[in-house]
Amino acid sequence: MVPVSYYILLSGVLFSIGVLGFLIRRNVIVVFMSVELMLNAANLAIIAFARNIGSLTGQVIVFLVMTVAAAEVGVGLAIIMMFYRNKKSVNVDDGNLMKW
Amino acid sequence: MIDNIWLVPLLPLLGFLINGIFGRKLGKNLVSWIGCGSVGLSFLISVKVFFELLSLPAEQRIFEKIVFPWIYSGFFKVNISFLLDPLSGVMLLVVTGVGFLIHVYSVGYMYEDNGFSRFFSFLNLFIFSMLMLVLANNFLLLYLGWEAVGLCSYLLIGFWYEKKSASDAAKKAFIVNRIGDFGFALGVMLIFWTFGGLNYTEVFQQAPSILVAGGGLVTAITLLLFMGAVGKSAQIPLYVWLPDAMEGPTPVSALIHAATMVTAGVYMMARCHILYELAPFTLGLVAVIGAVTAIYTASIAMVQNDIKRVLAYSTISQLGYMFLGCGVGAFAAGIFHLMTHAFFKALLFLGAGSVMHALSGELNMQKMGGLKGKIPVTFWTVFAAVLAISGIPLFSGFFSKDEILWKAFSQGNLLLWLIGVICAGMTAFYMFRLLFLTFFGKSRVDESIKSHIHESPKIMTVPLMILAILSVLGGYVGIPKSLGGGNNFEHFLSSVFGEKEMIIHHSAFTEYIVMIISIGVALAGIFFAYRFYISKPELPKSLAEKYNFPYRVLLNKYYVDEFYFKIIVNPLLKFATFLWQFIDIRIIDGTANGLAGMVNWFGGIGRKIQTGYVRNYALGMVLGVILVLAYFILK
Numbered sequence: 001m002v003p004v005s006y007y008i009l010l011s012g013v014l015f016s017i018g019v020l021g022f023l024i025r026r027n028v029i030v031v032f033m034s035v036e037l038m039l040n041a042a043n044l045a046i047i048a049f050a051r052n053i054g055s056l057t058g059q060v061i062v063f064l065v066m067t068v069a070a071a072e073v074g075v076g077l078a079i080i081m082m083f084y085r086n087k088k089s090v091n092v093d094d095g096n097l098m099k100w
Numbered sequence: 101m102i103d104n105i106w107l108v109p110l111l112p113l114l115g116f117l118i119n120g121i122f123g124r125k126l127g128k129n130l131v132s133w134i135g136c137g138s139v140g141l142s143f144l145i146s147v148k149v150f151f152e153l154l155s156l157p158a159e160q161r162i163f164e165k166i167v168f169p170w171i172y173s174g175f176f177k178v179n180i181s182f183l184l185d186p187l188s189g190v191m192l193l194v195v196t197g198v199g200f201l202i203h204v205y206s207v208g209y210m211y212e213d214n215g216f217s218r219f220f221s222f223l224n225l226f227i228f229s230m231l232m233l234v235l236a237n238n239f240l241l242l243y244l245g246w247e248a249v250g251l252c253s254y255l256l257i258g259f260w261y262e263k264k265s266a267s268d269a270a271k272k273a274f275i276v277n278r279i280g281d282f283g284f285a286l287g288v289m290l291i292f293w294t295f296g297g298l299n300y301t302e303v304f305q306q307a308p309s310i311l312v313a314g315g316g317l318v319t320a321i322t323l324l325l326f327m328g329a330v331g332k333s334a335q336i337p338l339y340v341w342l343p344d345a346m347e348g349p350t351p352v353s354a355l356i357h358a359a360t361m362v363t364a365g366v367y368m369m370a371r372c373h374i375l376y377e378l379a380p381f382t383l384g385l386v387a388v389i390g391a392v393t394a395i396y397t398a399s400i401a402m403v404q405n406d407i408k409r410v411l412a413y414s415t416i417s418q419l420g421y422m423f424l425g426c427g428v429g430a431f432a433a434g435i436f437h438l439m440t441h442a443f444f445k446a447l448l449f450l451g452a453g454s455v456m457h458a459l460s461g462e463l464n465m466q467k468m469g470g471l472k473g474k475i476p477v478t479f480w481t482v483f484a485a486v487l488a489i490s491g492i493p494l495f496s497g498f499f500s501k502d503e504i505l506w507k508a509f510s511q512g513n514l515l516l517w518l519i520g521v522i523c524a525g526m527t528a529f530y531m532f533r534l535l536f537l538t539f540f541g542k543s544r545v546d547e548s549i550k551s552h553i554h555e556s557p558k559i560m561t562v563p564l565m566i567l568a569i570l571s572v573l574g575g576y577v578g579i580p581k582s583l584g585g586g587n588n589f590e591h592f593l594s595s596v597f598g599e600k601e602m603i604i605h606h607s608a609f610t611e612y613i614v615m616i617i618s619i620g621v622a623l624a625g626i627f628f629a630y631r632f633y634i635s636k637p638e639l640p641k642s643l644a645e646k647y648n649f650p651y652r653v654l655l656n657k658y659y660v661d662e663f664y665f666k667i668i669v670n671p672l673l674k675f676a677t678f679l680w681q682f683i684d685i686r687i688i689d690g691t692a693n694g695l696a697g698m699v700n701w702f703g704g705i706g707r708k709i710q711t712g713y714v715r716n717y718a719l720g721m722v723l724g725v726i727l728v729l730a731y732f733i734l735k
Contacts, residue, residue, distance in 0.1 A: 019722055023715050031714075092714050099712030 007048030014041035028080050028090045035076075039069055101145065102152045105182050106167045108145050108192065109231035111138040115224035123217025132207040135220030139203050139227050143196035150189045161186055161595050164237055164301075171240070178298060183237030187596040190435060191234035191367055194442045198359045199227045201563040205450050206351040208559035209457065213349075219259060223355065226252035230360050234367060239288045239298040242368065246284065246332065249361045250277045256356060257348040269344035276341040280331015287324030294321070304374045313378045322375050322382040329365030333419045336393045340661060342416055346408040350453030353408060358415050358445035363438045366422040370431040373597055377429065387427025387508070391519040394420030396658075398526040402533070403644075403654040406463050407452045410534050414489070415445055417523065421504055424520060430507035431597050432590040437500035440574045444485040444497060447567035451482035454556045454564065455538060460549050465534065470543035474553045477561045479539050481568040486535045488571040490528035491622045496575030502615055503580060503590075509614050521618050528625030536633040582608045582615075 014037055021034030043062045050058020080090070087094045115138030123131050153161050166181040184192075203223060210219050229252055233245025251274075258270025288298070294310060294317060295303045311318040329335070334342040345357050356362070369376060369386065376383055394417045401413035418441050425434035456462060458475050472479045488495040491502065501524060509517040543550070555561065578589030632640050644651040653659070709720075 022718055023722065095714065096712035098714075098717075099707075099710040 004048050004052045008045060011041045011045040011048065014038075014044065026091050026093060028083060028092050031092055032076055032080060036069065036073070039065070101148045102163055102184065103165065104145070105149055105163070105165050105184055105235070108142045108149070108196070109182075109228050109235060111142040111145075112224040112228040112231065114138060116221045116228060119217050119224060120221035123221055126217065128211065128216050131217045131220050135224055136200065136203040136207065138224060139196060139200045142227075142231070143193075143200045146189075146192045146196045149184065150193055153184060153186070153189050158595050175296065176292075178238055178240045180241065181237045182235040183300060184235070185596055186593050187367075187370060187435065188234050190439060190593070192231070194439055195227065195230045195234060195360050198442050198446050198567075199223075199230075199355060201566055202351050202355045202359070202446060202450065205354075205453070205560050205563040206349075208557050209351055209453055210349060215259065219256075219349070222252060222255045222259070223351075226256065226356065226361070230364070233364055237300055239291055239300075239303070242371075243285065243288055246328065246364060246368075247281060249356070249364060250274060250281065250332070253277070253345070253356050253361055256352040257345045259348055259352065263347065266347040269341075269347040273341040273345050276338050277331045280328045280338055282327075283324045284328025284331075287321055287328065290317075290321050290324060300371070304372075307374050307378065311375075311378055314380055315378075318375060318378045319381050322372070322379040323385070325368065325372060325375070326382055326386060329369055329423075330389070331365075332368075333362050333365030333423070334416050335365075335389050335420065335423060336396065339393065339397065339416050340664060343409055343412040343657070346406070346412050350408070350449055350456060353412070354446045354449030354453070357412065358449050359442040362415065362419055363422070363442065366419065366426060366434055366438050369423075369426045370435050370597070373426075373431045376426070383427050383429065385427075387424050387513065387516055390420045390423025390425075390427050391516045391523075392420070393417070394424065395519050395523040395526070398523045398530065400654055400657050401530040402526060403651060405465050407455065407465050407468075407534060407538065408449070408463060410465075410530060411445070411448050411452060414448075414527065414530065415441075417527065418445065418489070421501060421520065421523075424508060424516060425504035428504075428508045428511045428513055428516070430504060430511075432593045433500065433503040433507050435593060436578050436589050437497075437504055440488065440496040440500040440571070443567055443574045444488040444571040447481060447485040447564060447571050448489070450560070450564055450567065451478050451485065454478040454560055455482075457556050457560070458553050459545060460552075462545070462549065465537040467544050467546060468538045469541045469545070470539070471545075471553070472539040475555045477555055477564065481561075481564040482539070483535065484568040485571050486531045488575075490531050490626065491524050491618060493619060494572075496571055496573065498619075499575035499578055499580070502618060503578065505618055506580070506611060506614055510611075517614075521621050524618050525621035525625040528622040529629045532626045532629035533633055536629060540634055541637065580611070582611045 018034045018036075018038035018041060021037065022031055025031055025034065043065055046058045046065075047062050050056070050062075083095060084090055115134050118134055119126070119131055126134070153163070163184040164181060165184075166179045168180050169177070170180045171178045203220070206219065206223065210216055213219065226249060229245050229248030231245075233242055233249060236242040236245060254270045254274040257273050258267045260266045261270070291303060292298055295306055297303065307318075331338045342357055342362065346353055348356075376386070397413045397416040397420065401410050401417065404410045404413065418437070422434045422437050422441070425431070425437060454475065455468065455471065455478060458471065458478070459468065462468065484495070488497040491498045505517055505520045505524070508520055545553070577592075578587055580587050632643075656662075
């Protein structure tokens with residue numbers, strides 16, 4: 001059996017990739033994908049721990065998270081659509097109005 | 101009707117409200133009907149009330165009417181309530197009677213003015229305030245009237261507020277009055293502190309038992325009240341506002357600065373005579389200030405050339421007489437002189453207004469002369485007033501002035517009496533100087549005005565005639581016993597002032613001598629005026645050149661205004677400028693602005709964190725997470 005630390009390591013690597021992608025990339029779609037990556041890294045960690053202690057609760061929670069994530073993707077893509085329509089671009093730096 | 105005494109002040113108040121609010125739309129005729137009608141009606145009611153008062157037996161002639169409770173707070177209770185006794189009855193008649201005549205006169209005098217309705221609403225407000233002052237039965241209501249007449253005086257002096265000098269004079273009057281009122285307010289508070297109440301009856305009944313005669317407390321109270329009287333009645337050292345008050349329209353000078361408002365101080369002291377009689381020091385001071393003011397301002401009046409200014413200084417001088425009368429304990433004589441003075445001084449001012457009307461507003465007496473035949477009604481009425489004020493026998497001023505002088509003499513105040521007599525001579529001199537310069541001799545009127553000199557319309561001359569009759573006959577209510585009269589006026593007021601049998605050290609013969617002396621001095625004054633301004637008109641000029649220094653001092657009013665400016669006004673101005681420029685702008689504004697500036701500065705630094713780029717915010721979040729993690733790991 002694969003030890004739980006491997007899963008955690010993978011989860012950490014995926015999360016870090018997600019964070020870096022979120023911080024570095026400009027394309028709003030890629031940024032959005034990075035967010036999903038972080039989300040799923042967290043899912044993976046939960047499943048790994050759940051399995052480790054032999055509980056089903058964690059697996060149920062992950063299903064719930066995936067469902068919510070699907071809804072969230074719907075909203076997020078809609079926001080991106082509107083962003084594109086307004087700015088004629090998918091560059092996050094064009095949305096810099098959130099300041100003083 | 102005596103039960104409806106509250107109607108007397110209410111009517112002018114209604115007149116004020118109607119004319120003040122709707123005046124511009126009502127048209128001049130309606131405004132003048134409302135303005136004069138309200139005062140006229142309250143005069144009629146006053147007459148009716150007065151006769152009802154007269155019909156009562158002498159000891160019952162006191163009537164109090166509580167209209168409604170005003171301030172009830174713990175044991176501090178003040179009502180809006182009126183007191184009618186012989187003293188307030190006399191004042192009532194003087195205020196509404198003379199006031200009504202002046203209202204009627206103003207219809208003619210102010211007809212061309214744009215502020216016609218404003219003028220009448222202010223006049224009505226003034227009559228209302230003055231009636232509150234004289235009818236009050238407690239010190240707080242008296243104080244209300246006291247301040248309100250000050251306000252009206254401000255409004256009316258500054259009636260032509262576009263004129264810088266008028267608005268300056270109005271401010272001066274108000275501020276100088278405030279100085280006196282400050283003392284007066286303190287006096288009222290001290291009375292409340294001492295007696296626990298402000299009603300006249302309460303205070304005056306308890307006064308002999310609570311206060312020690314001649315003690316410090318009663319002296320303090322009376323001195324503080326006297327300070328108010330000095331301001332309101334324009335005595336030394338607070339007289340400076342009254343001559344400047346001549347910037348207002350002439351009827352205002354007649355109404356406020358001769359007949360009514362300035363007499364408030366005399367009335368107040370007469371009202372508080374019980375307190376004053378307990379404080380011999382204050383009484384002495386009142387007498388001295390009165391006498392000094394009388395002679396001091398009479399000397400200024402002798403050289404002034406502005407007709408209204410002469411009358412203004414003469415008013416102060418006559419008020420000095422009244423103070424002298426009160427100061428020697430002859431309150432009835434003071435009130436008597438107040439009444440006759442109200443008649444002839446109102447007449448003099450209205451006459452001066454009529455002269456100005458004839459000469460298109462000319463005030464300088466050196467540019468008048470020879471008007472006798474051209475405006476005969478004005479001339480004859482003014483002549484009657486001049487005779488009355490100069491103390492010529494058979495005219496009203498003679499009886500009242502001589503009463504005061506005789507009281508001063510018989511009380512043994514020879515020096516004060518002497519000052520009064522000299523002052524009587526000066527009065528005769530400057531009043532006849534005014535008469536001669538204005539109406540006699542060759543005309544010195546500017547050519548441009550000369551052609552249209554005209555007598556004033558009936559609406560102005562009829563009040564003059566009525567006042568002239570009053571000035572002549574007004575004294576006959578108080579003919580002294582030595583001249584075969586009954587001194588009815590003093591007798592009538594005795595239910596207020598008490599029947600004091602003054603100890604007569606002197607025989608009737610002495611009284612005749614005293615009387616003859618003052619008549620002689622007055623005649624001498626007239627003689628000098630005649631020599632100076634009729635028979636040898638070049639004499640005044642050569643005298644003025646010969647005694648240049650005293651002449652200049654008098655002409656410049658002893659430089660008192662300049663002195664006050666240098667000693668009081670300018671340092672205060674500098675201090676205020678310091679407060680403004682340094683304390684206010686630098687320290688107070690500086691603190692407020694500095695705080696705001698500091699917040700702004702910090703904000704300027706802080707806002708740079710917010711770039712608007714999403715990834716910067718995300719970076720912040722990540723760094724935060726790392727910090728929190730690091731904290732937990734390294735702990």
